[in-house]
Amino acid sequence: MMQVELKKYRIEEITNGFSEDDNSSQVIAMGGKLDIRPKYQREYVYDDEKRDKVIDTVLRGLPLGVMYFVERDDGSLEVLDGQQRLISICRYADNQFGIKLPDNIVHQIKSEAVFNILHDGDKEKFNNYEINVYICKGTYKDKIDWFETINIAGEKLEQQEILNAVLHSKWLDDAKTYFSKRNCPAHRVYSRYMKGNYIRQDYLATAFAWAADNEDIEGKGRRGKIENYMQKHRKDQNAKELWSYFESVFSWVKKAFRNYDESMKGVEWGYLYNVHKDELLDPDLLAKEVKNLLEDSEVTNKHGIYEYLLTNKERVLNLRGFSIQDKTTQYSKQKGICTICGKHFELKDMEADHITPWHEGGRTTLDNCQMLCKKCNREKGGR
Ligand SMILES: [Zn+2]
Structure with missing residues (x-):
């Protein structure tokens, strides 16, 4: 109480x-x-x-x-x-x-x-x-x-400052010398890959969250996991283990994606490392693919490129969608008829679909657009 x-x-x-x-x-x-x-x-x-x-x-x-x-x-x-x-x-x-x-x-x-x-x-x-x-x-x-x-x-x-306040320990002080002291190594060496304000503990929080994930530590949300990670390690002699984990994340990143691009800043590298660190990757092929995706105007979330290449999840790329104008034009062209089921729908009950999908080279252009009813679109997406 x-x-x-x-x-x-x-x-x-x-x-x-x-x-x-x-x-x-x-x-x-x-x-x-x-x-x-x-x-x-x-x-x-x-x-x-x-x-x-x-x-x-x-x-x-x-x-x-x-x-x-x-x-x-x-x-x-x-x-x-x-x-x-x-x-x-x-x-x-x-x-x-x-x-x-x-x-x-x-x-x-x-x-x-x-x-x-x-x-x-x-x-x-x-x-x-x-x-x-x-x-x-x-x-x-x-x-x-x-x-x-x-x-x-x-x-x-900040949340991490609060956790630091109530869970202070020698181990935590040591961790801060790596991650949040002015001019600390995490900032000197890795700031081009990290987002946030390291003085206000953002790097420290990120390192904790990644390391917690790596150790399968449970907890409510990111913050809960960080808290439990801190509880678990609080009595450790020093934070060398955390630092060496953090360094292995980035030595993996540099090997896998050897050409630096600004889109690499702020990617949740630790989570990717935790899952994919043991996979056999082809850095030459990856470099080519990164380059293509960086140049692809359909890809609106460039930060998602790296995760996409490792997981194949298209949604992380936040691919371009059709504009309202394209949708309206195509709707009148089809006279409101769904291309798949042949039934008539109101515009608000239809969705725009890429006839040739992006991964097969389809672009977000009117000639690659068809209006489908929601049900048909979902079934098509599920295939
Ligand atoms: Zn339909």
Whole structure:
């Protein structure tokens, strides 16, 4: 059961023991009990104006929005929402910047005023200012729900960021060094094959999803599988296994489809690798076929070419269909009679069909179009 508790913290309680580690970019406060910037949180991106606004609000004694902390298993806390406001407050209390004082503060220095120069009474007011915090306790499943609730209001975390937050481990940190750290190997070496934002964990999520599929891990949807994969491997010493799996995916890709084309970006290569890795492929023939398909104007989904060549599923190519004009023209030509069953239908009850199918060289042109009733078209397609 998830528990949520509303607590009030005085600023002084929070800023006590504030420290920032430039190397690890960790920020802690509350005498070491509060992790302001857990690993999954984004960099401090507040601009000065927003930063100053937070301090201005506090000095005026006006309310700040509620913040959210999560209680960890060991009783320590991490910030889920409020990171940027808290860092602004802590840095101000640490005299790292000054602001233009609001009218209610009587002081000779009006601008660039750091905390230290405030009169004792104003310092005290600042230190005693109360911040409202919701604290969430519960299992990691509860936390996922909680994160998703917060997401509606606060800054949006991606699904994978949420999973990383609640399932953090040494193994996961190691996986991130391969897949989501700035300038990580997955980005340096494979970004031309991968889609999404690696910093926001898209590559990591993709690698997890592929590896989960490779290990036949069950789960509800892609996300459920990723979650179960993370659960299974969470205690692993490091993520070398995942990385070497990922590398084998692409060494297979490069062997099978040796000429790079932009359409290769964003293909679900892992899923293809998992199924087809042991098949005997002819790279010369494949290269020729890829070239033809790339040039074929009937193929509207070029990303589907690779899957098509491995599976023969035409639907992944999203072949061109007949236009409304072609359909209407052909319908009147046939006077509404289905070419196969010879019965009459309304236009809305008929479908356009390629007389010679695409794989036999048929094009999407009026002279290759016939209107069939839905039933006949389905039966023809099923043959
Ligand atoms: Zn018919």
